[in-house]
Amino acid sequence: MAGQTKPGGLGRIFLRKSVEQMHAEHEQGELKKTLGAWNLILLGIGCIIGTGIFVLTGRAAAEFAGPGIMISFVITGTLCALVALAYAELAAAIPVSGSAYSYSYASMGEIVAWVMGLLLVLEYGLAASTVAVGWSGYVVSFLADYGIHIPAALQAAPGVPVTDHDTGAVIGTGMVNLPALIAIGAVTMLLTLGVSESASVNNVIVFIKVGVVIAFIVIGASHVDPALWSPLIPEQIPAPAPGTDMAIGAQITRALGGVLTGADTGQYGVPGLITGAATIFFAYIGFEAVSTAGAESKNPSRDMPIGILGSLIICTILYILTCAVLVGIVPYALLDNPAPIAMAVDRMGLPWFATVVKIGAIAGLSSVMLVLLYGQTRIFYTMARDGLIPQVFANVHSKFKTPWVNTILVGLLASGFAGFMGLDDLADLTNVGTLAAFAIICITVIYLRFARPNMKRPFNMPMPVMLVVSVLGALMCIFLLMSLMAHDKTRNFFLIYLAGGFVLYFVYGLQNSKLAKGLTVGGHEAKPMELPHKGD
Numbered sequence: 128m129a130g131q132t133k134p135g136g137l138g139r140i141f142l143r144k145s146v147e148q149m150h151a152e153h154e155q156g157e158l159k160k161t162l163g164a165w166n167l168i169l170l171g172i173g174c175i176i177g178t179g180i181f182v183l184t185g186r187a188a189a190e191f192a193g194p195g196i197m198i199s200f201v202i203t204g205t206l207c208a209l210v211a212l213a214y215a216e217l218a219a220a221i222p223v224s225g226s227a228y229s230y231s232y233a234s235m236g237e238i239v240a241w242v243m244g245l246l247l248v249l250e251y252g253l254a255a256s257t258v259a260v261g262w263s264g265y266v267v268s269f270l271a272d273y274g275i276h277i278p279a280a281l282q283a284a285p286g287v288p289v290t291d292h293d294t295g296a297v298i299g300t301g302m303v304n305l306p307a308l309i310a311i312g313a314v315t316m317l318l319t320l321g322v323s324e325s326a327s328v329n330n331v332i333v334f335i336k337v338g339v340v341i342a343f344i345v346i347g348a349s350h351v352d353p354a355l356w357s358p359l360i361p362e363q364i365p366a367p368a369p370g371t372d373m374a375i376g377a378q379i380t381r382a383l384g385g386v387l388t389g390a391d392t393g394q395y396g397v398p399g400l401i402t403g404a405a406t407i408f409f410a411y412i413g414f415e416a417v418s419t420a421g422a423e424s425k426n427p428s429r430d431m432p433i434g435i436l437g438s439l440i441i442c443t444i445l446y447i448l449t450c451a452v453l454v455g456i457v458p459y460a461l462l463d464n465p466a467p468i469a470m471a472v473d474r475m476g477l478p479w480f481a482t483v484v485k486i487g488a489i490a491g492l493s494s495v496m497l498v499l500l501y502g503q504t505r506i507f508y509t510m511a512r513d514g515l516i517p518q519v520f521a522n523v524h525s526k527f528k529t530p531w532v533n534t535i536l537v538g539l540l541a542s543g544f545a546g547f548m549g550l551d552d553l554a555d556l557t558n559v560g561t562l563a564a565f566a567i568i569c570i571t572v573i574y575l576r577f578a579r580p581n582m583k584r585p586f587n588m589p590m591p592v593m594l595v596v597s598v599l600g601a602l603m604c605i606f607l608l609m610s611l612m613a614h615d616k617t618r619n620f621f622l623i624y625l626a627g628g629f630v631l632y633f634v635y636g637l638q639n640s641k642l643a644k645g646l647t648v649g650g651h652e653a654k655p656m657e658l659p660h661k662g663d
Contacts, residue, residue, distance in 0.1 A: 164429070167424065168417075176442055188454055191402045194356045195400050199406075213571075216593075219432050221233060234578065243567055245625060249560025252540060277305070281304070315538025319535065328497070343480075343484065344452050351452055355459070361394075408607065413498065453468065503541075515639070516635070552616065569600040
């Protein structure tokens with residue numbers, strides 16, 4: 128803690144920033160405080176509703192859960208609710224930019240905060256690239272409906288097969304995903320202009336895509352055949368024998384279902400519900416992005432929990448209702464389609480609505496990219512103010528009041544991954560970073576409850592509830608993380624990435640840490656911070 132006798136040598140890496148110092152730095156921040164509770168809820172919805180509902184739902188139903196995909200969404204929503212409660216408590220108590228990075232700095236020290244920063248690059252930066260690739264697919268399909276065909280070489284990353292949207296036949300391989308590059312570039316420019324402007328655009332987009340989802344639920348309800356919901360949990364199909372040609376993601380999620388249920392799992396059955404839940408985990412990434420907006424929230428102690436929990440609850444309800452309509456219109460075995468909702472609308476005999484759905488999907492994925500890139504830039508902004516990465520990432524534009532250099536650099540990095548890396552690899556790495564970050568957050572809540580029992584917590588769970596929620600959330604996240612690390616390519620990239628991150632920390636971050644130098648974000652000597660008295 129600033130103001131205390133600081134350890135020498137490697138002991139420096141475990142220095143912790145006091146919560147009081149974070150509050151003081153928050154007050155000195157240059158970012159505009161323009162976001163209210165509804166802005167934060169819409170920010171969360173804008174990030175959550177996207178690839179999951181428009182792309183992954185069909186695959187999860189067809190390959191794993193059948194009509195029980197509705198239950199799978201409940202399972203995954205429950206896991207995310209556990210983590211959301213932990214995030215809500217931390218966001219209300221430490222309402223600053225930086226999200227999980229800042230919370231880790233206050234609890235387990237600088238080296239853990241650095242690791243969290245690395246994980247959040249995967250969660251936000253690569254997730255934005257992942258969504259951009261999904262956005263590209265919908266745009267290419269939409270343009271093809273009107274006779275505009277983008278060359279195969281410009282539709283996907285190098286070496287990725289490109290299929291015809293009508294016949295499904297392979298028509299070539301990609302060289303660069305040009306639409307994804309353009310999408311990231313446009314979002315980057317918008318974020319550079321200002322957060323209030325970006326929030327306004329996001330609000331409009333959120334209303335559009337939520338309107339499309341609700342319209343699908345309402346209009347589709349009259350076309351539902353209840354017989355397609357039966358059986359809700361189809362009979363289990365034995366898993367393919369080892370060595371068969373099955374995607375690694377399917378192998379992992381099916382193996383996960385077997386571990387949790389003790390069954391030799393394949394498609395459907397109760398294990399299928401579990402594997403379906405693991406498959407759609409990506410659909411829930413985003414609710415925690417609200418916590419990155421602490422420095423720009425008008426009343427963060429009150430509004431941050433509302434934004435986090437409110438957005439998660441609303442999206443979970445919409446997901447379950449959408450799945451109910453989807454599997455009630457299209458037999459679940461046919462839903463392994465990149466645009467399952469549009470497929471369902473076609474079966475309604477309403478081609479005009481299929482076009483509306485594609486437009487809604489494009490708008491929806493656009494808002495997801497915006498929120499994810501926003502979160503990444505604010506994390507780098509906070510790390511730069513702490514001295515762990517170069518100061519240029521904390522430079523704020525005199526007119527727009529945004530970290531403009533930071534935003535442009537993040538945009539360039541994200542566009543590179545979107546243009547030249549495949550969807551499956553991006554999604555796996557995103558999930559690894561997210562699950563690891565979620566686990567650390569659950570542990571952080573427990574640590575601060577015992578290390579700082581008298582810290583002011585505008586939102587807090589009763590102690591027994593907190594222990595159950597945090598321990599269960601951490602264990603579930605670690606279990607899912609280990610299943611993803613079974614993929615050699617993902618594991619090797621992740622380990623090399625972490626190793627490179629540690630080298631960067633010891634070469635630059637450790638030498639320039641303002642906390643280690645006893646400096647505040649303003650560059651002045653830090654004064655001793657007193658812990659609050661009992662009852663504060």
